Amino acid sequence: MQLLRNFKSFDFGEATFRYYGTYGPVNGLVIQLVQLFEGDCIVKIDEQDYILRKGETSLIIAKQKLEYIYPAETSHRVRWCNVKLQGHSQLPSLISSQYTISTTEKLDFIFQSALEVEYTDSVNASILRDSYGQTLFNEFVNEIEEEEFKSPLPLPVRECLKYINRNLVSDISAKSVSEDLKYSYAFMNSIFKKNIGLSIAKYIWTERVNKAYQLLTEEDYSVLEISEICGFKNQQHFSRAIKEQFKRTPTEIRRLTRRYNYTQICSEQTYNNAAV
CATH class of the missing domain: 1.10.10.60 (Homeodomain-like)
Structure with a gap:
């Protein structure tokens, strides 16, 4: 998890799928935080299926192939923060995985603020976007570590x-x-x-x-x-x-x-x- 605090460059996006949609497949290494705030979806990480649910924020690490499937008959809204991966020598040590927590008000606020910057032509947009990305990943790791620390379960x-x-x-x-x-x-x-x-x-x-x-x-x-x-x-x-x-x-x-x-x-x- 500590490696996730070291990323420096990011991009943000959001999309709405009214009744059905897919994203991908994307080949190669992908690291992203995904926030689903309407509908549920299936994500295929290196051919392994996982469920992403409304109201959750998930860390996705795919080393070979990533694909999202948004089933028919319901609307889906999703936000994401992608890590720009150039120049990270430690990345081969990562394993394909998915970590999920309930979306907090702070995570939601950071995501929304970053998206507002993403869609502006400000000279400082790139600097602000990367700052929000670092803050978002740090907050996500903090939430996971706090959750594990508080848990009474073995x-x-x-x-x-x-x-x-x-x-x-x-x-x-x-x-x-x-x-x-x-x-x-x-x-x-x-x-x-x-x-x-x-x-x-x-x-x-x-x-x-x-x-x-x-x-x-x-x-x-x-x-x-x-x-x-x-x-x-x-x-x-x-x-x-x-x-x-x-x-x-x-x-x-x-x-x-x-x-x-x-x-x-x-x-x-x-x-x-x-x-x-």
Whole structure:
């Protein structure tokens, strides 16, 4: 992370995709901060899929290939800050990765201020833009370090939670998560369940169905698109999981939430579970 404080030159941009859009593929090394403030999207980093969500700011490091996919049926708004990479000898030591935090007011303010400079013809625009870029990256690193310092969770659990969040769209399992993080499955699952209260597999399943519910009730993606965004193997598997959790099919949930809220559905679910 310390290397991220050493970049000196940047450019900023923003775009709106009304219903569908793509960015890339861009080949070669790319380092950027991305802020999504409307809609969710999928980012492919060296062929690995990740989810970027509304209200989050993400650091993206791609060493070979980067591509963004903004699904149809909903609007997307995104801002970015690219690092100009010429002259950085330490860059080969970086690994492809994605780090995400919730967008803070300060990050939002820096981004907005930089964009105002980006679109002016001021003599000092380049100097101001680079200053904002340095400030933005420093603030992002500060937020990550502060978040890790404050967290009461052990490091393996924090790593596991971040990995699951970044890879929810992919075909991950408790075993694959443990292997990729270089921990034994028995150790990882034990320490995770001790601190989170769920096994890794159950946590992944719960995150997927909860994210799917949010998309069903708040966005206009098709049921098939939501099943893909949330990492389900196919639409049938997705529908079974949703019905198991909420006692209704995805189509029924979408129709009913135009009249009822999430609390009412959950209350019915609790009643049904108690009656079993």
